[in-house]
Amino acid sequence: MRWNWQQDDWPNFLWDAAALRQAEDVFLHGSGVIVGILHHVDAEERQALAIELMSQEVVNSSAIEGEILDRASVQSSLAKQLGLATDRRKANAAEAGAAELMADLYRGYHESLSDALLFGWHTMLMNGRRDLTDVGRYRTHADPMQIVSGPLHAPRVHFEAPPSAIVPAEMARFIGWFNETAPDGSSPLPGITRAGIAHLWFETIHPFEDGNGRLGRAIAEKALAQSLKAPTLTALAETIHRHRKDYYAALHRASQDNRIDDWLTWFADIVTAAQARTTARARFLIEKTRMLDRLRDRLNPRQEKALLRMFAEGVDGFAGGLSAHNYRTITDAAPATATRDLAALVEMGALVRSGELRYARYRLALPD
Template sequence: MIWNWQHEDWPNWRYDPKALEAMEQHFLLGAGRLSGAWQHLSKDDRDNVKVELLSEEAIKTSEIEGEYLDRASVQSSVRRQLGLKAQAKAGSAEAGIAELMVAVFDGFENDITHETLFVWHRMVCGAQRDLQNIGAYRTHTEAMQVVSGPFQKPKVHFEAPPSRQVDREMTRFLDWLNQSTLPALTKAGIAHLYFVSIHPFEDGNGRIARAISEHSLSRALGQPSLLAFARQIEKERKGYYDILERNNKSLNIDAWLAWFAKTALKAQDYSIALIGHVIAKTQMLDRLRGQLNDRQERALLRMFEAGPDGFVGGLSAKNYRAITGATVPTTTRDLNDLVAKGALHKTGARKATRYWLAA
């Protein structure tokens, strides 16, 4: 079997530039909408959105690799990295990935160098004790393979270039990455596949590849992309691994770039919806200031915490009692009042009655 890096014309990727033109334009227009919405946020809301997006990205990029982190710890770490007040102590894994997310967010204007990647690798893998090289490219002589299945009969999904070639390959990759002027989605998509094809580290390659893509998109825009990129990939995790595997044997990468671009646009749509959701929350609470009791405000904040996807299944009277501790009669009065004030709208009847944010 011949892998992509074994072709004679590696790494001359082949694709149809025109195939992504519409999506590239869509991405730039979406970036303008995202930037415009961002300008309408207060400083506190901007800080909250940054914490929410970066924490979610840290959690989801780890979940893609099968690592599940404590959300409160990640959020506290992100807040601390952003210079905001934080309370909860963070575990080493949570602190490391949070540090990476903030480094990518703040450092998008800088070239990515070997040392940049070594620092990122220490952030991602610094807590691991089973790696030979942390903060350095791999040097082991055995083949670097991506495998699955039983130990006795593993399935090889990919084999990367031998360790002795990594320094040379990474120097060529970084020269291309820092000098290429390709359109945003095209470049970020190639960067992701190019990096994971070299697979320069013993572990952490996927998380760093996604960080490189985020950095590339932000640099193309001249501002942080604010994309919920890892969140979207995690939602389509199987498709992500399938499309990577289907594009690791050939230098023709049209299918990969199309998948990557569509995923980035979905991530951008979510980020736009999230900022709109925060604006709606601020506007609603301002409009109803002084008109809500503590129970009603607590319930609304809990519903807004669910994000733009909404409170799963809608808010029931039972949910309301669980959130607020209210009695049955008080719950009925509170919910009817919230509907009357235009904060919620109601669907269904009797036990099937559900309440939804009207924003």
């Protein structure tokens, strides 16, 4: 098989711009909706939402690669990086490094792409790693850079990247294109189109010894943010993680041809779905604020603790709803006390109950 980078037309990607126009319009409109929503919350709540979204992105981008990070530790590290109040929770090297990268992306989304920026990101992401030869620089090993699966005696090669010797030249061409196609560049491209091409192109080169997937998604986020001239806070990695198998399949198909309509269509669907999830989270924050303001001085400490715990689960809530047993676990309430507390929360309009007796389940009384 000849991979896309081995073909004569590399990297002259071809796509139908008209097919992406609707998705581009949806993305631009959705960004305006989010800005409008956030006008209804104060600066502290906007910061809380930003930290929540960024930490979820960090955790999910690592999870796509099979690395599990603690979200609370990542949140604490992000708050520290952004100069906000923190619980001083101790993060491990991987959590601290990934948080530093995300904070740098959030603050410096407008900066041009460069070798130095990417080397800095790689150093942050590989924080604490002692098993790599090349940290903070492009790979130099002579062995082929391959994505494989299966047993060692019979591996299946899903992709082979360009050899290390030509990576600097390939990256120079990629970085030049990325900066030229920025909104203020000489050949600007729409946001989703540019982000999708950038992600595919970077993943094809696979320039680093490790961390290419996470860095490639950060580059896509940078492209989206630059198109809006503001940090996007788009739940891109979270949404990709929900479609992880399809993501790898789409990248694999795109690695075989430089006609990339299918890849860009798939990527556009992911971006618009990610933005919709961000919108839902922003609305969720507003409804949380409204409910807690409305119920101020009416909740006992147990009820308040339970509601905050439910809000902490986010827009998806408890799987199957909150049970009386869950409530007792959260609050240490006796069974009779839990029953009275839950009934009062329903009466106050904080919770909605479904089912009866031991099958009763409770959900936050929020608009759909």
